[in-house]
Amino acid sequence: MIKVALLSRWHVHADDYARGAKENEQISIELVWDEDAERGKQWADELGVPFEQELETVLANPEIDAVIVTTPTNMHKEVMVAAANHGKHIFTEKVLAFSTEDCEAIYQAVEEQGVQLMVSLPKLTDSPFVYAEKALQAGKLGKLTTVRCRFAHNGAVAPEGQATGWLPERFYNLEQTGGGALMDLGAHPIYLTNRLAGKATAVQARLQETNNLGVDDNAVVLVEYESGALGIIETSFVSHGSPFQLELYGTEGSLMIEEGRIRLNSRHGEEEVSAETITSLPMPMEQWVQVIQNETTPSITKEDVLRLTVINEAAAKSHQENARVQIG
Incomplete structure (x- = not known):
């Protein structure tokens, strides 16, 4: 079982990915974090899971195996590099980042930490x-x-x-x-x-x-x-x-x-x-x-x-x- 945290409901596909995770027998949604705390708390209540206000606390949680990232795109690099450095697998909405330089930085962290990154190109x-x-x-x-x-x-x-x-x-x-x-x-x-x-x-x-x-x-x-x-x-x-x-x-x-x-x-x-x-x-x-x-x-x-x-x-x-x- 892959225990995941949902990171932000900013993107219009956030609910789709949450639904996909719930329907996948190999995934368990454990936590929600959102840069907008009010939005995040509402989402967590709807899903019946805890809301965590501090991203670092989510990423440092040893019970979390992976994250699904649907933050604003300008937060992708910061969030995903941090997630990779904490050993979390990453699923994310496209685009990965605004620049190839930032994309490469994310991939470097992912590859160095040996975690799996999937960008949704359905x-x-x-x-x-x-x-x-x-x-x-x-x-x-x-x-x-x-x-x-x-x-x-x-x-x-x-x-x-x-x-x-x-x-x-x-x-x-x-x-x-x-x-x-x-x-x-x-x-x-x-x-x-x-x-x-x-x-x-x-x-x-x-x-x-x-x-x-x-x-x-x-x-x-x-x-x-x-x-x-x-x-x-x-x-x-x-x-x-x-x-x-x-x-x-x-x-x-x-x-x-x-x-x-x-x-x-x-x-x-x-x-x-x-x-x-x-x-x-x-x-x-x-x-x-x-x-x-x-x-x-x-x-x-x-x-x-x-x-x-x-x-x-x-x-x-x-x-x-x-x-x-x-x-x-």
């Missing part, structure tokens, strides 16, 4: 992506030339008569989030496109503030890859009814994914399948448990995590400088 485990990656590796698309991925919602669109949309206002706090739609929701198209296309060499980006919330709420990024492929990454907090889309184009075929529908048009044959017929990979939390208990190799890698932040950094610089940014 779409890498979804059955449509599993199909796409296998189709590409099997040569059904030939040489990959273009990947387009869009993931968007209307969380920043205020319904009539309301001041804000369904995303909490703290998601527009630049100090805490490091960015807006691209940093948060855009992470998914970024890591999916990276995995398919490889190492990025240059980035051009436009980040819009449609609602003047202080962070971008609509963004498009063009990525050039060492493989010769181009990546088109789209995300938004101001798009109603926008489906998840992943498109792969190659010299011998194309693959279209929209929600759960998959269509392959290849010189090697055509295919239309439902995602329900394809076996997905274990979700990130389940992989984390397996790594801790059985020393398995997770499908979500350090490279996936670092390359995500590389694109975020380059995209921000590209937008600020109105220029194409090369990646060394």
Whole structure:
């Protein structure tokens, strides 16, 4: 049994991870800590576990094996390095940190202490992506030339008569989030496109503030890859009814994914399948448990995590400088 402490209810996925932990027979939620004590106490009461106001006390507790981190992103480095140095395994919401330098510092602490870190990049485990990656590796698309991925919602669109949309206002706090739609929701198209296309060499980006919330709420990024492929990454907090889309184009075929529908048009044959017929990979939390208990190799890698932040950094610089940014 892995005894965990939940660290902060700041992120919108905090409850999802708590639910996932409760449903996992190998995890026991023991404690809650939150930088907002009132919020943390309420969460602890809902879960029926104690609230601890001092983070150091939580991390120093020998009964705690691991932590689930859903703090503001600007606290990730401090919290996770401390957790690793106390020998705690770590599950965390993306992104790992604002800079590759901070990501590397977290990984250094994790590796030195021999603990397991899992960053939740869930779409890498979804059955449509599993199909796409296998189709590409099997040569059904030939040489990959273009990947387009869009993931968007209307969380920043205020319904009539309301001041804000369904995303909490703290998601527009630049100090805490490091960015807006691209940093948060855009992470998914970024890591999916990276995995398919490889190492990025240059980035051009436009980040819009449609609602003047202080962070971008609509963004498009063009990525050039060492493989010769181009990546088109789209995300938004101001798009109603926008489906998840992943498109792969190659010299011998194309693959279209929209929600759960998959269509392959290849010189090697055509295919239309439902995602329900394809076996997905274990979700990130389940992989984390397996790594801790059985020393398995997770499908979500350090490279996936670092390359995500590389694109975020380059995209921000590209937008600020109105220029194409090369990646060394």
